[in-house]
Amino acid sequence: MSYIFEHINTEILDPEVYGSNEEITFKCENFLYYARCFQGILQYVKGEDPEEYHNWPIPPTEAEIQAHEDRRHLFNQDHSIVQDWIDTLI
Amino acid sequence: MLNFAHGAVQWLTSQVLNTTIPVTGLGFTPKALRFYWVGLQSNSPTNANSQAVNQRRGVGFASSTTSRASVGTTSLNASGNSDCGSIWSNTACVITVSAAGAVDGLLDISSFDTNGFTLIVDDVTPQNITVFWEAWGGSDITDVTIGAIAEPAATGQVFYTANGFSITPGGRARDCCVMFAGVQSVNASGVGQAQDSGLHVGFAAPGLADDLPGQVTVCGNSDDASGTMDTDGYNQTGECLSMIVIAGGNPNARALFNVSGPNEFFLNWLARATTNRRSIYMAIAGGQWQAGNTTIAGNTLNSTSTLSALPFNIKGISLIGAMKTQSTAATSTVQDRIGFGSGLSTTSRNSAAVLDTNNVGASEINTSINYSSVLVYPSNAGALQTAYDINVIGANQIQLITDTAGGVANEWIGYLAFGDKKVTAGTIGHPFIS
Numbered sequence: 224m225s226y227i228f229e230h231i232n233t234e235i236l237d238p239e240v241y242g243s244n245e246e247i248t249f250k251c252e253n254f255l256y257y258a259r260c261f262q263g264i265l266q267y268v269k270g271e272d273p274e275e276y277h278n279w280p281i282p283p284t285e286a287e288i289q290a291h292e293d294r295r296h297l298f299n300q301d302h303s304i305v306q307d308w309i310d311t312l313i
Numbered sequence: 314m315l316n317f318a319h320g321a322v323q324w325l326t327s328q329v330l331n332t333t334i335p336v337t338g339l340g341f342t343p344k345a346l347r348f349y350w351v352g353l354q355s356n357s358p359t360n361a362n363s364q365a366v367n368q369r370r371g372v373g374f375a376s377s378t379t380s381r382a383s384v385g386t387t388s389l390n391a392s393g394n395s396d397c398g399s400i401w402s403n404t405a406c407v408i409t410v411s412a413a414g415a416v417d418g419l420l421d422i423s424s425f426d427t428n429g430f431t432l433i434v435d436d437v438t439p440q441n442i443t444v445f446w447e448a449w450g451g452s453d454i455t456d457v458t459i460g461a462i463a464e465p466a467a468t469g470q471v472f473y474t475a476n477g478f479s480i481t482p483g484g485r486a487r488d489c490c491v492m493f494a495g496v497q498s499v500n501a502s503g504v505g506q507a508q509d510s511g512l513h514v515g516f517a518a519p520g521l522a523d524d525l526p527g528q529v530t531v532c533g534n535s536d537d538a539s540g541t542m543d544t545d546g547y548n549q550t551g552e553c554l555s556m557i558v559i560a561g562g563n564p565n566a567r568a569l570f571n572v573s574g575p576n577e578f579f580l581n582w583l584a585r586a587t588t589n590r591r592s593i594y595m596a597i598a599g600g601q602w603q604a605g606n607t608t609i610a611g612n613t614l615n616s617t618s619t620l621s622a623l624p625f626n627i628k629g630i631s632l633i634g635a636m637k638t639q640s641t642a643a644t645s646t647v648q649d650r651i652g653f654g655s656g657l658s659t660t661s662r663n664s665a666a667v668l669d670t671n672n673v674g675a676s677e678i679n680t681s682i683n684y685s686s687v688l689v690y691p692s693n694a695g696a697l698q699t700a701y702d703i704n705v706i707g708a709n710q711i712q713l714i715t716d717t718a719g720g721v722a723n724e725w726i727g728y729l730a731f732g733d734k735k736v737t738a739g740t741i742g743h744p745f746i747s
Contacts (some may be wrong), residue, residue, distance in 0.1 A: 244499075244589075259499065261466065261588040266499065267559040269508070272394055272538040288540045295536075299560040302586070 226251050226294070228308045247309060253277045254291045256298070258305055265306045270295035315600040315733050316341040316451040317629040319655045319663055321357055321684075324350075324407070324420060324442045328434050334420075336446065337429040343448035345457045345597050346422075346430060347492060347631070348373035348383070348407050349514075349653040351667040353680035354441035360683045364695025366390060366440060368667050368678045370651070372494035372514055373406040374595035375422045375430075376457035381406040382593035384496045386510040388412075388535045388649075388669050390678035397537040399498040400505035401591040403461055405435060407444055412537075414505035420444065443682050445663050447631060447655050453488075453733065455599040461502075462495065462554075464566055464590035465582055472579045477598025479575050486519035486526070486572030490602035490729060492631075493517070493554050495592025497534070509559050510535040510669065512651065513592070514633050516729035517553040517570035517578075518602035527604035528553035528570045529727030531633045533649030535669045535676075536561040544649035544671040548635045548725050549642060550606040554580065554592060563645045566590065584643065601625035603730045609713055611636065611699055611720020618726070621710040625732040629657035630711055632664075632728050636690045636699060639725040647671040654688040656703045662687040664700075686716060688726065701726070709735070 231248040247258040255271035273291055276283045283291070298305050318339040328334070352369035355361035367390050373383035382401070385408040389396040392412075400410035402419070409418030419436035430448070456477030465471050478489050493515035498506045513532035529550050534557035536543035543561040554568040565586035573579045578596065603623060610616035620630075632654035640646055649669040656662030664686045670677040670693045679691035683700060692698035699719035705712035711730065 259587075264466070264588070266587040266589075270538060270560065273540045274394055292539060292541070292543070295560045296562060299558050300562050 226304065230312065250277060251294065252290065258309065260309065265302045265309060268295060268298040268305055314451040315449065315453040315628055315731060317449055317657055317731065319447045319657065321443050321445045321663060322432060323354060323356060324438050324444050326438055326441055328437065330434055330437060332434040333423050334432040335429065336431065339429045339448055341450040342425060342427055343430055343450045344376060344454045345449045345595060346375040346406065347447045347595065348444055349665060350407065350442050350444045351665045351680050351682065352440065352442055353682050354443045355682055358684045360685060362681045362691050362695055362697050364677060364679050366678065366680060368510065368669055369409045369440060369442060370512060370667050371408060374459050374492065374593060375406040376459055378422045378424065380459045381422055382459050382461060383408040384494050384512065384593055385410050386496055386512050388510040388676060388678060390676055392676045395535050395537055395539045395542055395676050397508065397510035397535055398505055399496045399508040399510065401496055401498055401502060401593060403502045409438060410505040412507060414507040416503055416505055445653065445655065445665055449597065449600065453600045454597055458596040460594050462592040462594060464585050464587055466588045468582045468585055470579045470581050472573060472577050473594065474576060475578045475596035475598065476576050478572055478578060478596065480572060488600060489572065489596065489598045490516065490518040490604065491570060491578060491594050491596045493592060493594050495554065495556060497556065497559060498591050499587060499589040507537065509537045511557050513555050514651065515553040516604040516631065516727065518604040518729065519572055526571055529604055529606050529633065530555045531635050531651055531727060532556055532564065533635070533651045533669065534561060535649050542671055542673045542676050544669045545645040545647060546635050546637065546649050547640045547645045548637060548727065549640055550727070556590060557645055558586065563643060567643060601732050601734055604728065606725055606727045608723050608725055609701065609715060610722050611715055611724035612718055612722050614715055614718040616715045617704055617712050619710060619712040620728065620730060623709040623730055626708050626735055627706060627711055627730055627732040629655065630728055630730045631655045632688050632726055634688055634726045636720050637725060638721060638723050650690065652688050652690050656687040658706055659703050662703055664689040666690045668693060687713065690720070692719065
């Protein structure tokens with residue numbers, strides 16, 4: 224399965240304290256995700272609260288919420304999916 | 314001589330900023346303090362169980378007014394989507410965090426006293442919390458080091474300061490222990506995160522009976538912002554540090570402990586995934602320590618488990634558990650459930666535990682605190698599920714007993730036992746007996 228990532232923005236967070244951290248916000252299947260990186264290497268992906276669906280006020284269906292949660296698990300257990308995409312941004 | 318005492322303080326919303334909380338009657342000046350809490354409050358000796366408070370759990374250490382550290386997590390109760398926070402600090406010994414990731418409660422050390430210690434409120438607690446404490450002192454303890462651990466960017470060995478640690482000429486480490494705790498946050502001290510509620514707790518000690526260090530770890534995590542509660546845990550002997558992957562699943566940080574040379578120990582990181590994820594430790598040099606695990610039939614009333622032939626005169630014990638059998642290495646099991654306990658006699662024991670229930674629609678936080686058990690767990694309905702007590706404590710042994718049989722068969726319990734060096738029997742006045 225492949226995912227279409229829409230890049231929202233890139234924010235550098237307090238590099239003096241954290242070293243070289245980046246947080247990349249991206250949209251996938253109308254849910255927002257936040258990819259925390261350390262020197263360009265993905266550390267974890269946080270998912271948007273399903274109650275804050277990006278297409279609000281159109282609420283997500285239960286199937287979409289379940290798919291969102293499955294995707295968050297997958298992104299965190301197999302970093303290569305998001306990492307490969309991040310590498311294309313650099 | 315190694316001294317040990319334990320007890321609880323009541324941290325209340327009515328205690329305004331700068332309120333001091335003295336703890337007295339220890340009979341010695343503590344050199345090392347460890348704290349643990351789950352978010353529930355009840356005055357001693359009244360035991361309590363609940364499904365009505367938020368999880369606010371954590372572990373803290375202190376060895377002076379300037380050397381302390383703590384980790385804290387929250388997981389809100391009755392929340393439609395899981396709502397969690399994570400934080401650590403090197404300027405407080407007890408800390409709480411909101412689900413938005415803001416620090417919202419702080420206790421610090423005001424003073425170490427002749428007969429105890431004094432805490433001070435640096436940030437008023439958002440809910441009433443019983444904070445359990447353990448204190449070690451005495452001439453046997455020569456150094457206490459409190460430090461922070463940032464999860465490394467690669468697997469392999471990383472070295473950490475532990476003043477007073479040593480290796481004998483035979484290559485064997487002696488007379489020391491390290492206590493661990495950690496969270497999911499990767500932020501700087503005092504800066505929280507709206508993040509999974511992962512917490513790990515561990516003990517390690519080189520041991521005196523063999524050359525292999527004993528070590529145990531337990532961790533639990535609730536996936537933040539999950540529509541259906543997704544909670545996992547992991548408990549393992551032979552590892553001292555572990556953490557569940559963010560968003561839930563198997564542990565993706567795991568580390569082994571060993572003493573590497575003077576004034577240091579190392580962790581061999583078997584797995585890591587999140588650079589700068591934070592842990593804290595307290596390394597105690599001197600005293601007699603043994604870390605490991607025992608098992609008990611938690612589902613059978615009055616079943617017992619005995620730690621025997623300890624190579625020292627036992628003064629007390631600290632326990633951790635998850636009301637589970639031991640995990641398969643590197644594999645989590647469902648339910649975020651962590652229990653803490655401490656005891657020094659058949660009538661002096663404290664315990665606390667929290668269960669963040671898996672696979673329910675709205676979050677269910679179940680908590681217990683208990684002044685008549687050395688380990689306790691709540692049910693998934695906020696009642697007492699199971700309890701363990703000290704049945705026997707002797708010169709070199711301790712026996713646990715199942716007092717409420719709600720646990721599981723072959724239930725894993727991690728321990729850190731400690732005491733004085735054995736004194737050879739002899740006649741006072743003999744030239745070799747002082």
